Amino acid sequence: xxxxxxxxxxxxxxxxxxxxxxxxxxxxxxxxxxxxxxxxxxxxxxxxxxxxxxxxxxxxxxxxxxxxxxxxxxxxxxxxxxxxxxxxxxxxxxxxxxxxxxxxxxxxxxxxxxxxxxx
Ligand SMILES: [Zn+2]
Numbered sequence: 650x651x652x653x654x655x656x657x658x659x660x661x662x663x664x665x666x667x668x669x670x671x672x673x674x675x676x677x678x679x680x681x682x683x684x685x686x687x688x689x690x691x692x693x694x695x696x697x698x699x700x701x702x703x704x705x706x707x708x709x710x711x712x713x714x715x716x717x718x719x720x721x722x723x724x725x726x727x728x729x730x731x732x733x734x735x736x737x738x739x740x741x742x743x744x745x746x747x748x749x750x751x752x753x754x755x756x757x758x759x760x761x762x763x764x765x766x767x768x
Pocket of ligand 1: 663664665667668684685688
């Protein structure tokens, strides 16, 4: 039986700086090890939200018809932020990744409630 603690994320190390991953935001790369969001060499990774941005653009008309004006303002705000971050990428990549969760949380549940699914 493998030792379950070997899979404990808190024991994983950052493959870049060598420190414990701990509670700092990180991505698991090779369980239990990974990379801190701030340590990862983002120049080697494509903009991770291209699909979300593309979905928002493609489905804009359906979104506009399905949501309240208040939600639409938030959706447009998210789209603009993503587009700007995509243009800048990989500049500010770690901040973008760290900030994205909060921004998605402010918009995606409202879209789901309105019956619009964005992956
Ligand atoms: Zn690190």
